[in-house]
Amino acid sequence: MSKGAKILVIDDEKSMRKLLDISLTSEGYNVSLAKTGKEGIRELGNVRPDIVLLDLGLPDLALLDAGADDYLTKPFSTEELSARIRVALRHSLNLKEEPIYVNGPLKIDFNIRNVEIKGEPVKLTNTEFDLLKALVQNVGKIVTQKQLLKEIWGPEAVNRSHYLRIYFSQLRKKLDKYDLSDIIITEPGVGYRLNI
Amino acid sequence: MEDFSRRLTPEEALKIAAGSEAKATDKGKLKIFIGYAPGVGKTYSMLNEGNRRLQRGEDIVLGYVESHGRADTEKQIASLETIPRKKVEYNGKVMEEMNTEAIIKRHPRVVLVDELAHTNVPGSKNKKRYEDVKEILNAGIRVITTLNVQHLESLNDIIKQITGVTVRETIPDSVVAKADEVVAVDITVDALLNRLKRGDVYKREKITDALTNFFREGNLNALREIALRQTAQEVDEDLEEYMRSHGIKESWQTVERIMVCISPSANAKRLIRRGALIARRYRCEWFVVAVENAGVFAPKWSQKDKGDLERNFILAKQLGAGTLILFGRNISTELAKFAKEKHITQIVIGHSEKSPFQSFFTGSTTGRLLSETKNIAIHVIPSNREISNTDNWFKMTFTSDLAISDLWKTVLMMVAVTSLNYLLRAYFGYQAVGYVFLLAVLVLSLFVSFVYIILFAIVSASIWNFFFIPPFGTFVIAKTEDMIMNLVYIFTAIITGYLTSKIRRDERLLAEREARTDTMYRITSIIASAKDRHACIEEIEREIGVILPGKCLAIVKDDKKSFEAVLRKFIVNDEKELSVAMLSFNKGEMAGWSTDTLAFAKALYVPLKGPSENIGILSYQPEHARGLSGDESNFLVATANQLAIYLERELLKERAVEAKELKISENLYQTILDSVSHEIRTPVTSMIGIASTLETLKDENKRTELAHDLAESAERLNRIVTNLFDMSRLTSGVLSAKKDWQDVGELIHVSIKHLGKKMTNHRIRVEISEGLPLIMVDFSLFEQALSNLLLNAANYTPEETEIMVKADKEYEKIVIKVSDNGPGIKTEELPFVFDKFYRTKDAPPGGTGLGLAIVKGVVLAHDGEIEAYNKKEGGLEVKISLPIEKQPELGELLNE
CATH class of the missing domain: 1.10.10.10 (Winged helix-like DNA-binding domain superfamily/Winged helix DNA-binding domain)
Incomplete structure (x- = not known):
């Protein structure tokens, strides 16, 4: 299910959206894009993504505590990003606890x-x-x-x-x-x- | 023998320090054209200089000039750029004032401002133009201005005496004393009068009026002399300060010390100003002294007197005097004693205000002072007050003694003792009755004032005579010895009463004085020992709260905000209260509750008046509704005054520091911009180039290669930006907020791990001692520091060599060492490696010279030390030492 997973990218910078679209699509993900938080929330209902990539000005720790899975600080390499995405996807599929x-x-x-x-x-x-x-x-x-x-x-x-x-x-x-x-x-x- | 005089007092030292600093850099310079009367050509000279500077190419503007319709002046104005005036509405009229903000915003090199002593329209930000000028100077703009000599505060009285005109617009002498240049604009009196008559100074219709009033020849001659003397003195003072700051001692005059003797009267202000003038001329220490007379017949100070005295003392302190209340039965003796103790050389005293009748009995203070002192010059300043008459003296002396309650006590005692004696007469006879009366006088004198004792003595003697001494029922006394006894009784009673009253008054004065000294001592010691101004304010607020139950707040102005904005933080949603507080601040007078001004207010507002400006206000909101006694409000005024003097000094210090810091950071930014812009441009240029090549390039292999280069350039740019960001974080002080307990081992491992690919060409060996304590650091900053050290080592050493990181405890410090096996650094370059933008001669290209500076910045921000040295066996070692802080509580949870 890793390939073809749905990813929603919310970022206000055009070049960033474009870069993520190209690189993630080339890795076989199904990418949808949103410019603003508001647009993002609408897309969230339409697309029902497995992963949301959200741009924040600064790593917002409160957000992590509130339940985000991971964060990366800019600048980051696309390699690192896709590695993190893979982990998050695995995690989201593998939630039940084994003894x-x-x-x-x-x-x-x-x-x-x-x-x-x-x-x-x-x-x-x-x-x-x-x-x-x-x-x-x-x-x-x-x-x-x-x-x-x-x-x-x-x-x-x-x-x-x-x-x-x-x-x-x-x-x-x-x-x-x-x-x-x-x-x-x-x-x-x-x-x-x-x-x- | 007079050697002590040559040492600088701390204040002098500060003044010299502040002076040279201000003159050297931050502040704009102030040049004043002083003239002795309107029309001598101050404005003309100022404009003339302005035009000359303009021709030299200087950036110069007109801040404010009043041409008075003089043609010459108007011609000069035309060629200069004028900052439009500000319109201020007052009482329905629109007035024009200098637009200080616009001048500062325009920021020319020089600004011309006419009439320094001008008072602004009420409602302007500053009360006086010289305060506006101060602001402009503080903004680093030079000011050239004009001033008529009669506006100088200390000359106020003399000018009035000479010309009969009271000058209301005064400016503190310190403004002129601090000016960098003072130029006297002088023409002869004849020439001035000619100009006036020609209509060059005033319009035709005003000329006659002017000639008969202010512009009388005698006036002008005197004013001219004063102006010239004043300017000469300024020159003298500059020379003096220069000599002092350069340790030149020769020119010292004999040490003069001035004492000004005052009473609460209005005349005191004249004496103080005169004293200030003399002290200024000799540049010497001076005191203002009042004596509270403890004599029974001496006039007592009313609450109003005490308030007046306090206000006189405030003026004295503002003019730089030490103030003191002496206490004694004989004014001249006390003064003479003090003069001797303090080695006073000149005394300023007012002409006696006693009537000839009083002087006959008590003699004149001045006369006695003359005979009690030796080698002291005494200046007797005539009083301009009507000589007080005897009624007045009686009122001043006894008013406070004529309490109704005392009268009742006296009458009651009289009735009681007479009745008792009437009963006892049958057993003792009429002579013993006299002793009972005498006893009653003694007892009564403990409770009532002297006036009533005299009354009691006379009336009781009459009663004794009338009812007890034979023949009864008449004032006739049969036996001679009875008559003597009766007379002796009267005198004994009066003398006893006098002595007891005297003792009681002494006691009261002593107690009052002690209380006053005690409180003032506490206030002074709080100020002297305060850690900083916030601590001082808090302590004083608490101290006032102890003495006067209620809420006390000292609200201090802030250079960055209007005082109103500051007040709004303390007085929330109460426009009425706010307006009272603002009034008190702007007028520099007490207002609000328990005063005559706007008494409806909930709180009392006392201005914090510093020597040269109002610093803020002291607000006191009482717990009880009863008004303050005179003593209590005097206490508040005195405290506010002490606090204000301290706060102004602090404020000035802060301003100086701020100005300096601003300058430093401006310089730093300039340096960073200069050297970094080049570093940033290099990778950016290659990135742009690569990107445009990639657009058209077809060859797959070359594309990959270029993409790799692109990434590398971006990486380099990222490194520069990170370094700059860290540097600015370090200098902006955001740092302390993120300190936390960290494990040294974890720190080192994370730093190495994050370097990742950048370090693959070197081996890193890590040695960490067991059981190191935790350190209190900012993790990411410290990681950055360690990364920089490791990268540095990697950049300067051959590939495949080993880099060593050690953490250990040495002499109660945590020590982290990063060493390499490279060539080390030349000894002569070692001291500079931590400097910003320093790059060693054989540094590889592509660095900013910020890496090690950041390391040092980080270490210093953690109270640590850093050094770099070449190891004996070769290679560079950088050693960071950090203090071991008190370890955090671990709690029971860790006991496993």
Whole structure:
């Protein structure tokens, strides 16, 4: 379904719309275009797209917290864009939760809170496990700092970003033993993403 | 011996600093043509200079000129560009004023402005034209202007004495003192009179009038002398300041110190102005002193007097004097004591206002002062007030003593004691009765004023005589010893009463003085110790709130907004209240609640009058409805005054800093524009070229190649833009908002990861110590800094060599080192590598010279340090040290 997926592009700049139209169409997507937010909303009803590409002046973090899947800052390469689109499409198709998650060398059993890498059990603390789980459940997608803090430490902890620094540092160290520290990607000022 | 005088006081040092700065760069220069009367040719000279400058090619405009219909003048005006005047409506009439905003907007190099002392139509932004001129100067425009000497504040009295004309339009002497150039426009009095008679100065019908009033020959001669002296003095002062700032000491005169003795009377203002004039001439320290007399027969200060005195002191402070209230039974002794303590060399005192009758009993203060001081010159300034008569003296002395409640107490005591004595007479005899009366006098003197004690003494003596001393029922006294006893009783009673009253009055004055000193001390110390002006204002507001229950606000003007706009933030939706506050600010007088002006207002508004301008207002909204006592409102005025002096100084400082910063940032932008526009143009040119080639090119291979080049140019352009953006973020101070706790390891890894393809030709080795504390930084800025360091290392070293990133803890600092194995940097170039736009001699093409400057900017913005040096084993190492901050609370949740 990846090919032929419907993408709605909302951007007020003509050259940008044209570029995205050409490059995404050439990759086999079904592209529709809108100049303004208002036009975009109308198209949303007409086309029922799988993905919306929306241009914002600045990366709007509130929007991410409100449920956007991902963002890119200008200037970006079309390669990076289509990679992100592929992840988002996969994600949107794959929403149901399995009790056991396997991806490459990583195997997680959510029921018994067990993590194995390359067949070896890895000992994680409860918090480390919860962090990893939150990323795994949104694999490929940014999970904002706020979301993580709220989910794991509760709403009153949303500003204590230093918790994340300390735990991700520990978690990375444990993953590093298996050369996997790179699977957790920091999106500066925004959040974290699992890339596997 | 007089050596202390040669040290600069801090104020002098500041003045010199401010002076040289202002003269060197930011502000426009001020040139004043001073004349001694209308018609001497000031305007003509000004216009003449303007036309000369115009011919030299200078950008010069006419801001405001009044030709008075003089033909010569009008001819001169015609050749100059004129800024149209502003129309202001007042009382239904349309008046014309100088259009300051338009002048500043037009921004010529020089502007000509006539009549510096002019008072603007009410409702204009500034009250006085010299304030408009200040604004223009602050905008960096030179001003050439004219002034008649009689408008100088400190000359006000003398001019009045000479000419009989009260000059209402005055300007502070400081305006002239701060001018960069003062030129006297002088013609002989005869020539001026000729001009006048010819009709060159005024229209025909006004000439006769003028000749008999202001333009009398004697007047003109005196004015001319004053004007010439004044200009000579300005020259002197400039020389003086130059010598001071260059440490030249020779020309110092003997140290003079002036003391002006005043009372609350209206005459005091004349004395103060005279004192200011003398002090200015000698450029010396001076004091204005009032003595509150503690004597029982001395006139007491009413609340109005105290208010008047406070206002006199405000004038004195504005003219630069130190002010003080002394306290004692003998005015001349107190003055002499103070003069001795402060090494006063000259005393200014008013002619006695006592009547010959009073002087006979108490002597004249001036006379006694003469005999009590040595080596002090005393200037006695005649009073222009009618000599007060005895009634007046009696009223001033005793009015406050004649309280009705005291009368009741006296009568009650009289009745009670007489009745008691009547009962006791049977047991003790009539002589002992006298002692009971005496006791009553003593007791009574503790509660009532001296007037009633005298009354009580006389009446009780009569009662004693009439009812108790035989023969009863008559004022006849039979025995001689009884008569003596009765007389002794009267005198004893009066003397006792006098002594007790005196003690009570002393006590009251002492207590009042203590309270006053105490409060003023607290206010002064708040101002002296305030961290900044906001803290100071808050503290003072609180302090006033403690003494006077209610809400107190100090509202300070803002150079960027009109005062009305500032007020609207504090006074919301209350046009009436706003208008009262504006009135107080514009007129520089108290208004609103508990005053005579617009008393309907909810709050009292006291202007914050600085030495040269109104800084804002102090508003006080009372908790209780009862009006303020004189003391209380004096306290508010005094506090407002202290605060205003402080605030004006702060405001001036801020303005100077702002002007300087603006200049610096302007220069920076210029440099950036100059050097970066070239850098931007290069990739843009190639992009345009490639794009147009691609349009027609058919060869597939070449197309791919060109597309690749296009991407590369775009990438380069992107890098430049990012650098500039970061630089401007760094300089604009947006930075602090985004600091957060970060992990050093994460920071380094992310930076390296984001560089991605740009670093594929080098190996990067990362070493991070275990257990490093978190750092408080802006992640993206720091990432940019590290990326710049890594890119720099990659650009300057051969491919396939290793770049090393280390993070560690050294001497209580977090240290991040980026090193390479390249050729390093020549020692002589090392100190400059972090400078903006600096590029080493063998730098590869395509950089802006901003990369390392940004790194340094980022590090400094995080209170860190940065250095670059060549390693012993070769290669460059850049070391960043960051302070370790107090680590955040981790909470229980982390205890795993």
